[in-house]
Amino acid sequence: MLRNVSLQVPAGSTLAVLGRNGAGKSTLLRILATLLRPHAGEVLVFGEALPRRGFAVRGRLGLLAHDPLLYRDLSGRENLSYHARLHGVGPERVQEVLDVVGMRERADEPVRLLSRGLVQRLAVCRTVLHAPSLLLLDEPLANLDPAATELVGPLIGRDCGATRVLTSHDPQAALAEADIVLGLEDGRTAFVTSPDNVDPVAVKRLYA
Amino acid sequence: MKTVLTVLRKDLLLELRGFETLPAMVLFAIVTFVIFHFGLNQDTIDGQLAAGVLTVTLLFAAMLGINRLFVAEREQGGFDAFLLAPVDRSALLVAKATALFLFLVVLEVIAVPAFGLLLLGPSLGHALPGLIAVLALGDVALAVIGTLVSAIAVQTRARDLIGPIIGLPLLLPALIGMARGAGPLLAAHGSSSPPGRWVAILALYDVVFALLSYAVFDFLLED
Numbered sequence: 001m002l003r004n005v006s007l008q009v010p011a012g013s014t015l016a017v018l019g020r021n022g023a024g025k026s027t028l029l030r031i032l033a034t035l036l037r038p039h040a041g042e043v044l045v046f047g048e049a050l051p052r053r054g055f056a057v058r059g060r061l062g063l064l065a066h067d068p069l070l071y072r073d074l075s076g077r078e079n080l081s082y083h084a085r086l087h088g089v090g091p092e093r094v095q096e097v098l099d100v101v102g103m104r105e106r107a108d109e110p111v112r113l114l115s116r117g118l119v120q121r122l123a124v125c126r127t128v129l130h131a132p133s134l135l136l137l138d139e140p141l142a143n144l145d146p147a148a149t150e151l152v153g154p155l156i157g158r159d160c161g162a163t164r165v166l167t168s169h170d171p172q173a174a175l176a177e178a179d180i181v182l183g184l185e186d187g188r189t190a191f192v193t194s195p196d197n198v199d200p201v202a203v204k205r206l207y208a
Numbered sequence: 209m210k211t212v213l214t215v216l217r218k219d220l221l222l223e224l225r226g227f228e229t230l231p232a233m234v235l236f237a238i239v240t241f242v243i244f245h246f247g248l249n250q251d252t253i254d255g256q257l258a259a260g261v262l263t264v265t266l267l268f269a270a271m272l273g274i275n276r277l278f279v280a281e282r283e284q285g286g287f288d289a290f291l292l293a294p295v296d297r298s299a300l301l302v303a304k305a306t307a308l309f310l311f312l313v314v315l316e317v318i319a320v321p322a323f324g325l326l327l328l329g330p331s332l333g334h335a336l337p338g339l340i341a342v343l344a345l346g347d348v349a350l351a352v353i354g355t356l357v358s359a360i361a362v363q364t365r366a367r368d369l370i371g372p373i374i375g376l377p378l379l380l381p382a383l384i385g386m387a388r389g390a391g392p393l394l395a396a397h398g399s400s401s402p403p404g405r406w407v408a409i410l411a412l413y414d415v416v417f418a419l420l421s422y423a424v425f426d427f428l429l430e431d
Binding site for chain 1: 210211218221222225226280285286289290291292295
């Protein structure tokens with residue numbers, strides 16, 4: 001449940017959402033992704049009111065959730081080709097993103113045989129396949145080692161060019177990426193501020 | 209249409225990889241015929257009894273496919289992935305119903321000859337064109353209603369229970385139409401064409417539920 005959450009995210013900037021488990025981070029992302037219908041309040045994405053105008057923003061956003069949204073019995077390439085066709089993207093883009101994350105050699109193996117780190121790389125590929133203008137990233141670096149984190153950087157990192165809303169259990173890493181920081185506590189806004197003005201005590205209290 | 213083909217192709221690929229649905233449906237149907245063979249204590253059956261045994265067996269075999277139709281979407285995030293794409297949501301209904309229809313056709317290609325060998329007295333030869341027409345119309349009803357029911361059931365914890373509880377009453381008119389349509393075809397020296405009344409009822413039932421499913425399917429996908 002989210003209550004009293006009000007903020008604007010300018011295009012091209014990064015909002016980091018902090019809070020402990022169950023604070024409402026994933027719920028916020030699912031509402032922005034048009035997957036959850038808010039019971040009250042107003043949500044605008046690209047200036048379009050959700051959920052009524054959801055169809056106008058789908059396809060312009062990419063969601064990297066806890067679940068990779070990949071079929072386990074299909075290979076990485078088959079999964080990405082399926083998503084590419086749903087988004088009207090050509091097959092050359094599939095190869096392009098696989099190359100960026102270093103998955104060319106493992107792309108034809110069934111997803112169920114891949115490690116969590118490799119699955120997360122594929123999930124990153126799925127998220128950015130259609131070059132979305134808004135990235136909704138729920139713990140985007142989960143299961144990724146430092147080398148893999150570097151590989152996915154051009155696709156979902158600070159310089160990827162998209163507006164980003166990201167959640168993290170690691171406040172320091174999130175603050176380093178953010179232009180705006182939202183602290184959530186039991187679904188309510190604890191603070192909205194710039195990373196430079198974040199009170200370390202308030203952040204510590206969020207995770208207490 | 210492109211989205212329907214994309215989802216359908218993915219579903220068929222998943223079935224080819226996993227072989228989780230079709231083998232279960234076929235095996236269930238054949239084992240049921242064997243059980244009927246011993247349970248009825250008759251070497252052969254014909255007419256309305258044969259039609260009843262065939263259509264009830266196909267209906268229960270179809271329930272296995274119906275229960276599994278959306279499992280991969282639910283358990284592996286396929287629903288969310290589809291809802292995030294800028295596509296018409298009813299494409300999922302059409303693709304899933306088409307996949308289920310194809311599963312039923314494959315089931316019947318194996319199960320009907322097996323029924324002819326294990327239980328049916330009269331030869332299938334003269335009845336085959338009429339039987340294909342009746343089964344095809346019945347399959348459309350099973351596929352459309354089955355897809356609708358599966359989309360509802362998969363959102364619940366007790367999907368294996370909810371599927372039959374909702375699905376079987378809705379499918380009962382289709383079962384009656386299939387059985388009454390096939391009865392005269394499977395009789396000794398029976399007709400070579402199904403009764404027009406039952407064919408018309410089956411066709412009408414198909415059209416009504418296709419329209420109804422199209423109208424409500426979007427709402428079933430809402431979280």
